[in-house]
Amino acid sequence: MSETFNEQVYDVVRRIPRGRVATYGQVAALAGRPRAARFVGFALHANPEPGVIPCHRVVFRDGSLAPGFAFGGPGEQRRLLETEGVMFVPPDDDSVNAGADGWRVDMAQCQWRE
Template sequence: MNHSNLYQKIYEIVADIPEGRVATYGQIAWMAGRPNAPRVVGYAMSRVPAGLNLPCHRVVNKSGKLAPYQVFGGEQFQRALLEKEGVTFLENGCIDLKKCQWSIYVPEEDME
């Protein structure tokens, strides 16, 4: 099994994140088959081709904090973008994971 397949899967998972929802690196790693490799996910994001147009801004850490990725133009830009998509932010600047954390099992009753 080629490692490139792992990257491809990571890209696929990130690209499958719906608007208004966010996913954690650990969750993506878990879905990609590497629950112990959250770093690899972050690294994959760092090396992701811009042509894929991946919504990497929807990927946050377990703390609900946005990655120190200033390449987007600033954390505020990223935050505003997510907020515009419907992501709920807390007063402390963290994302409300309990409401916006993406799951493959999307409960319709929880969706509004």
């Protein structure tokens, strides 16, 4: 229980089932700090245990992926999620999001819910 917020974030992220994704804000809320979504991202980038914490299952509220992602290369995160069964949706004609090829996770079906 004396774990820091970061540790609790890792614990929550580890609980994300395969084929499902969670938002930074949701992880923050489950970690006990609904206003600390910023630090969730930082926590994962600051000291993620390689091969243990599925950081690739954590996405933006919009469903887009994190910039500067480094599992093995940009776009690798998307392929990992697709491999797990996460569905992606094509970008809107007006909305073009760089860093994710414009493709977003189908939050309507793949967002992790308790």
